[in-house]
Every structure is written in C-alpha cells, then in structure tokens.
Amino acid sequence: MYLILFGAPGVGKGTQAKILSQKFFIPHISTGDILREAAKNGSPMGLEAKKIMNAGQLVPDEIMVEIIRETLGQEQCKNGFILDGYPRTTAQAESLNKLFRKLNISDYALICLEANDDEIVKRLTARRACKSCGAIFSSSEIENDVHCPVCKAENSFYQRKDDTEEVIRTRLEVFQSSTKPVKNFYKNENKLLEINGLNSIEEVSSEIIEGLKQMFPQKKLLN
Numbered sequence: 001m002y003l004i005l006f007g008a009p010g011v012g013k014g015t016q017a018k019i020l021s022q023k024f025f026i027p028h029i030s031t032g033d034i035l036r037e038a039a040k041n042g043s044p045m046g047l048e049a050k051k052i053m054n055a056g057q058l059v060p061d062e063i064m065v066e067i068i069r070e071t072l073g074q075e076q077c078k079n080g081f082i083l084d085g086y087p088r089t090t091a092q093a094e095s096l097n098k099l100f101r102k103l104n105i106s107d108y109a110l111i112c113l114e115a116n117d118d119e120i121v122k123r124l125t126a127r128r129a130c131k132s133c134g135a136i137f138s139s140s141e142i143e144n145d146v147h148c149p150v151c152k153a154e155n156s157f158y159q160r161k162d163d164t165e166e167v168i169r170t171r172l173e174v175f176q177s178s179t180k181p182v183k184n185f186y187k188n189e190n191k192l193l194e195i196n197g198l199n200s201i202e203e204v205s206s207e208i209i210e211g212l213k214q215m216f217p218q219k220k221l222l223n
C-alpha cells in the first residue's frame with residue numbers, strides 16, 4: 001500500500017499516518033520530521049531548512065525531491081509507505097510520479113483531509129510535542145502532566161516554533177497558493193480520496209480504511 005496523506009498543516013496527517021503505519025505495517029515518512037532531524041544534527045542543509053521552516057515557508061523543491069528519492073529507495077520502503085507532508089508543490093508531485101513509474105508503483109492514493117482554517121489555528125496553537133519520543137498532544141490533554149504519558153520523560157513538552165499564530169497564518173497562505181493545486185493533480189489521475197478531517201480521530205481513520213477498500217477492492221485490507 002502506497003499512501004500519501006495530504007491536507008493543510010494541523011489537519012491530522014501525522015496522527016492518521018501513525019495509525020495507518022501500524023495497521024498496514026508500512027513506514028511513516030514525514031518530510032517535516034526528516035527536516036527537523038537534519039536541523040537538530042546541524043548539517044548545512046538542516047540549518048538552512050530550519051530558517052525556512054521557522055518562517056512557515058517551503059524548503060526548495062530540489063532539496064525535497066532529493067530527500068524523497070533517497071528515502072523511498074531504501075529497503076524499508078519496498079513494500080509500501082505512508083508519505084506525510086510530501087508532495088507540497090505540483091513540481092514535487094510530478095517528480096514523485098516519475099519516481100513511482102521508475103519503482104513500478106501504480107497502486108497509490110492521495111488521502112486528502114479537509115478542515116477549515118479556524119479549526120486548524122485552534123488545533124495548532126494548542127499542539128505540544130514530547131521532545132523525547134515525538135508524541136503529539138493537545139495542551140489540554142497534558143495540562144497537569146509533568147511526565148510524557150507515552151515515554152514518561154520528565155518536562156519534555158515543547159511547542160514547535162512554527163506553531164505560533166503568525167507563522168500558522170503564513171503556512172495556511174502557503175498551503176492555499178502552492179500546495180492545494182497538488183490535490184487536482186491526483187484527482188486527474190483518479191487517485192484522490194477525500195475525507196472530512198473534522199471528525200474524531202477514530203472516525204477519520206475508519207473513513208480512510210473504508211475509502212481505501214473501495215479504491216482497491218482487489219486488496220485484502222485489515223479490519
């Protein structure tokens with residue numbers, strides 16, 4: 001199963017990608033996580049990306065295309081993967097299509113999660129992550145917690161620099177102008193699955209599974 005999770009920042013791509021990754025036993029490839037890791041390691045590319053990310057803009061296509069070419073070529077991606085945060089421009093989508101052809105991948109789908117801007121701003125300004133295990137929470141879920149509920153690390157919660165309201169508004173503008181056209185690209189290819197991202201996490205994942213069953217009737221999907 002080769003899946004692409006698509007949608008505005010904060011719509012729930014990462015959450016759904018983790019669920020689907022466990023369900024289908026395929027790796028979750030988040031380009032945002034790859035870039036944040038590169039920034040943490042202090043490589044020249046990582047440091048350049050960090051500035052761009054903190055401003056809410058997109059890292060240049062050439063860099064992203066190379067990261068994806070290298071990542072999808074790895075052994076762990078041979079039997080499927082879930083892309084989260086890629087492609088974000090039509091140039092990236094076109095290049096991914098070429099890569100799919102080269103890798104003989106034809107059973108792929110773009111899952112588009114939809115939500116309105118107000119809900120997204122609300123979710124993202126409340127988003128907190130654990131710097132030890134990467135788990136994501138809403139601030140109200142961990143209000144009185146000193147330890148991370150997942151890995152038990154102490155005082156490990158932080159807010160991403162790009163989750164402030166000003167940067168979120170920029171990211172939403174960038175999504176509208178540069179990323180949204182990607183949806184039509186996959187619609188024209190008959191590979192689009194549209195899902196309401198405003199429902200509960202469980203409802204969204206079951207809607208995705210149902211949609212995939214209809215899209216790939218020949219595949220035996222787990223219940």
Ligand code: AMP
Binds near residue numbers: 057058060084088162
């Ligand atoms: P995310 O964690 O997916 O919200 O990504 C965080 C930031 O990483 C984005 O706002 C961009 O600055 C950068 N980024 C991630 N994926 C891409 C991509 N496919 N193309 C360009 N920039 C990206």
